[in-house]
Amino acid sequence: MCVRPRGLLPLALLVLTPALLVCNAACATVGNREATSAGGGPGALAQVDAEFVPDPARIAPDLLEGQEFVQPHPIVTHLPEYPPARGNQRGPVVVVLRFVVEADGAVRDVRDSPLADSGGAAVDPAFRAAAEDAVLGWLFVPAAIKTVEPGPDLDHDSKPDYTVLVDSNRIPVYLDVRFTFEMVDGERRVRAD
Numbered sequence: 001m002c003v004r005p006r007g008l009l010p011l012a013l014l015v016l017t018p019a020l021l022v023c024n025a026a027c028a029t030v031g032n033r034e035a036t037s038a039g040g041g042p043g044a045l046a047q048v049d050a051e052f053v054p055d056p057a058r059i060a061p062d063l064l065e066g067q068e069f070v071q072p073h074p075i076v077t078h079l080p081e082y083p084p085a086r087g088n089q090r091g092p093v094v095v096v097l098r099f100v101v102e103a104d105g106a107v108r109d110v111r112d113s114p115l116a117d118s119g120g121a122a123v124d125p126a127f128r129a130a131a132e133d134a135v136l137g138w139l140f141v142p143a144a145i146k147t148v149e150p151g152p153d154l155d156h157d158s159k160p161d162y163t164v165l166v167d168s169n170r171i172p173v174y175l176d177v178r179f180t181f182e183m184v185d186g187e188r189r190v191r192a193d
Helices: 010-014 018-026 125-136
Strands: 002-005 046-053 066-070 073-076 093-100 109-111 139-140 143-150 162-171 174-184
Touching: 093 125, 109 125, 125 174
Parallel strands: none
Antiparallel strands: 002 162, 046 174, 066 143, 073 139, 093 109, 093 174, 143 162
């Protein structure tokens, strides 16, 4: 049994666009680590940032009375390594991928995101491959549609004091993530903001 105290976000707010919830919960970069220095000189560092991107075309799931959508929560999200052979890359390289978080929390079906704004230019395959390799290793608590019902009124104020989880169905969902690979002062590094 799972309980949720009353007074938290109303159920109606939790039903709103899952993309917005995912973006608010997961816009992130991941920790500092030194990359290999091939092509960038000794001790070369580069910056790699990752951010989940909301899809404005995403449709919220149809929910019945007492149901709520719970977005996937990242558990393991390692950043890609800056491709060692690309140490002389000028300007940032942006890779936007769409992937499915399956009902078991694993990532499958990685492809280029329709939200990418490449301006018609093809993304360097080394950066695309590094981003895909990283995403395939990610793990999530999967998305779910949970059914809850009002709990008892313990304080006799004519309102339930919590809700009771009566059913939970894990579902696959897609997410979009944007990686930005960038040289910083001629150095390569992975940095978290």
